[in-house]
Amino acid sequence: MSKVPESGSRPAGGAARGPDTVAFGPASLLPPVESFDDFYRRTYPGLLVLARALVGSSAEDVAQEAMLVAYRKWHDVATMASPVGWVRRVCLHKAVSTLRRASIERRLLRRTALADTTAAAADEVAAAEYFWSLVRRLPARQAEAVALRFAVDLPVLEVAEAMGCTEGTVKAHLARAKSSLADLVTTTEGARP
Amino acid sequence: MTDIYDLAGRNGATLRDEVAATVDLEASLSDLLGRHNRRHRKQLVAGLTAAAAAVAVVAAVAVTRDPGMTEPLPAPSPTTPAPSHDFACTEGPSVQCLPGGRVRVDAARPFTLVPPTGFASEVSVGRAGTELYRDDTELGSGVAFIDDALPARRNKHLDAEEFARWIAASPYLDADTPQRTTVAGRPAWQVRVSAPGAPGDQRFACNQAGSPCWPVTATPRGRELPPWETGPWKGMANRYTFIDLPGGATFGIWSWAFGANWAAIDANEELIGTLRIQTP
Numbered sequence: 001m002s003k004v005p006e007s008g009s010r011p012a013g014g015a016a017r018g019p020d021t022v023a024f025g026p027a028s029l030l031p032p033v034e035s036f037d038d039f040y041r042r043t044y045p046g047l048l049v050l051a052r053a054l055v056g057s058s059a060e061d062v063a064q065e066a067m068l069v070a071y072r073k074w075h076d077v078a079t080m081a082s083p084v085g086w087v088r089r090v091c092l093h094k095a096v097s098t099l100r101r102a103s104i105e106r107r108l109l110r111r112t113a114l115a116d117t118t119a120a121a122a123d124e125v126a127a128a129e130y131f132w133s134l135v136r137r138l139p140a141r142q143a144e145a146v147a148l149r150f151a152v153d154l155p156v157l158e159v160a161e162a163m164g165c166t167e168g169t170v171k172a173h174l175a176r177a178k179s180s181l182a183d184l185v186t187t188t189e190g191a192r193p
Numbered sequence: 194m195t196d197i198y199d200l201a202g203r204n205g206a207t208l209r210d211e212v213a214a215t216v217d218l219e220a221s222l223s224d225l226l227g228r229h230n231r232r233h234r235k236q237l238v239a240g241l242t243a244a245a246a247a248v249a250v251v252a253a254v255a256v257t258r259d260p261g262m263t264e265p266l267p268a269p270s271p272t273t274p275a276p277s278h279d280f281a282c283t284e285g286p287s288v289q290c291l292p293g294g295r296v297r298v299d300a301a302r303p304f305t306l307v308p309p310t311g312f313a314s315e316v317s318v319g320r321a322g323t324e325l326y327r328d329d330t331e332l333g334s335g336v337a338f339i340d341d342a343l344p345a346r347r348n349k350h351l352d353a354e355e356f357a358r359w360i361a362a363s364p365y366l367d368a369d370t371p372q373r374t375t376v377a378g379r380p381a382w383q384v385r386v387s388a389p390g391a392p393g394d395q396r397f398a399c400n401q402a403g404s405p406c407w408p409v410t411a412t413p414r415g416r417e418l419p420p421w422e423t424g425p426w427k428g429m430a431n432r433y434t435f436i437d438l439p440g441g442a443t444f445g446i447w448s449w450a451f452g453a454n455w456a457a458i459d460a461n462e463e464l465i466g467t468l469r470i471q472t473p
Binding site for chain 2: 037040041044045048049052053060064065066067068069071072090093094096097098100101127128131132135146149150151152153178181182185
């Protein structure tokens with residue numbers, strides 16, 4: 001495996017690394033920050049869970065694209081109060097864009113009778129995947145709240161931080177999502193694989 | 194009745210367990226670095242090409258310029274686009290929200306737009322280009338801006354006129370005669386296209402039937418993956434616009450609307466009219 005370029009990194013204490021990282025001079029007096037590699041290994045699984053819940057099969061692409069942004073800006077991101085919170089927000093943004101496109105294509109497929117419902121059901125064999133496919137039918141902000149709270153298993157405070165809103169707003173999104181999901185689960189119970 | 198929070202908690206735990214059991218962190222990290230290197234190379238090539246073109250233009254002006262001429266050449270003065278009334282800009286990794294309702298996209302050739310009323314707030318930068326979607330149509334409509342448009346399944350670069358004429362000549366698409374026009378203050382070529390049917394044979398469909406569309410533009414994805422293809426779907430209204438840029442690149446604009454909604458295509462021109470491309 002090729003490694004992130006070593007040049008420009010601080011030699012001790014887990015230096016910040018990335019394509020544009022130059023950490024000499026006054027920066028070397030700062031406390032050591034996590035290397036991108038370590039950040040990636042620690043954060044990527046959670047990011048992939050978030051993306052899986054929100055976009056399904058395109059998850060890896062979405063999570064990697066979010067991480068790529070972090071890698072390019074690692075010099076700045078590494079010193080943020082919450083690099084994880086930042087990369088989650090990038091991931092949410094990318095997931096919403098992907099969902100919007102998918103939703104348009106789904107509507108057209110229904111309209112032009114090109115949808116292969118058998119194949120769709122076969123793809124969603126796992127009950128968990130089936131549940132998250134229902135979550136993806138919710139309005140974007142509700143789906144984000146459910147994915148962060150229950151898939152990533154974050155407390156409401158961190159969900160609010162990732163979504164850029166208050167805890168009260170998160171709770172409102174969760175309550176509305178709960179009601180919508182209850183309806184969806186009831187109406188689609190017969191079709192559940 | 195099912196307890197939804199309990200159901201969500203159980204399915205969340207299942208998802209976390211599955212990801213933990215299947216994710217290969219070292220392979221993923223290696224993939225990430227590969228993505229970075231491929232894009233870095235692409236941007237470098239685009240930058241060098243643009244710089245070489247700028248040098249050539251400066252040299253040509255110096256050679257042909259009348260020695261007695263002292264007046265500077267008139268600078269282009271594009272009209273200032275009117276700010277959008279309801280576009281709530283959302284910042285993204287390559288998207289900057291600027292004053293006056295302007296959005297700047299950091300592509301290999303950066304460009305700005307002023308999304309008018311009727312467009313959703315996300316500017317999606319993905320494999321099909323930079324996309325904006327209307328939120329006022331029933332079936333969906335949008336515009337994709339492709340900063341280096343390449344023809345699908347053609348091993349050659351096409352200039353603006355060639356691209357428009359190549360699309361118009363497709364046996365699978367209904368197209369008007371390409372028209373010369375001006376977009377973003379630059380000469381361009383435009384062609385209206387629709388697809389009467391979907392590809393019957395998967396080999397002829399976008400991404401080998403990843404989507405039931407006719408491949409028109411392709412976005413390279415490195416050596417490991419075939420280029421990502423996209424194009425008109427059955428019954429979709431489309432207007433392609435191609436602009437020749439200094440350095441030989443062709444900037445593509447794909448305006449599309451499901452349900453043969455030509456009114457949406459016409460409305461999309463309002464967004465396209467705000468395009469400003471930054472070149473040396």
